[in-house]
Amino acid sequence: MADMLKSTGAMAGATLASRVLGMVREICYARFMGDGLVAGAFVLAFMIPNLFRRLLGEGALMAAFIPVFKEQEKTAGEQAMWRTANALMSGLIVVLAGVVGVGLLGITAALEWxxxxxxxxxxxxxxxxxxxxxxxxxxxAVAMGILNARG
Structure with missing residues (x-):
């Protein structure tokens, strides 16, 4: 029981610290960027990479992968589990490099033409x-999901 209370207190403290630091970040952002043209453009530009993070790193991909990852550990052993994680990360590196490359070409073309x-x-x-x-x-985000699945 004492361990559970200690863990709960640690999580509550970490969450509180995260919220306070987030508020400090927003105060600094408002102080230096204001609410003008530059701030609005930055917020819009930053939304696109964060959307991909939510979809790939914290969304459907991890929801589909973690059960497979854990099942590999139970049925085929730790080596097979890490091979599965390696295959996911290798494939993701190739796909993300392609997405970033095509995205940068598209952005540059849009600016030029x-x-x-x-x-x-x-x-x-x-x-x-x-x-x-x-x-x-x-x-x-994917590495974090893998580490969280491992405990």
């Missing part, structure tokens, strides 16, 4: 800078 207003042009420029983040954050 499109007639955009100032906010859209700024958003596309920022998106070109933050789009490679998609590759790393999706891999990190």
């Amino acid at each position: 499109g007639e955009w207003n100032e906010k859209t042009t700024l958003m596309l420029e920022l998106l070109r800078w933050v789009f490679p983040y998609l590759f790393f954050i999706c891999l990190a």
Whole structure:
């Protein structure tokens, strides 16, 4: 019982610290970026990589993979389980590299050939800078899911 209370307290403390640090982040963001053109363009540009993170790293992919991962551990052993994880990560690296490459080419083409207003042009420029983040954050989210499945 004492261990459960200790674990619950640790989780509550970590959650509280996360919320407070998130509020500090938002205060700093508002202080330095304001609510003008640059802030709006940055928020829009950052939404796209975060959408992929939610879909791939925290969404359907992990919901489908974790049961297979755990089942491999039970039925075929630890080596087979890690081979399955390796296959997923290897495939994901190839797919994400392709998505990022095509996305960057598309963004560059849109900037070169499109007639955009100032906010859209700024958003596309920022998106070109933050789009490679998609590759790393999706891999990190999948690795986190694998580690959480292992306990």
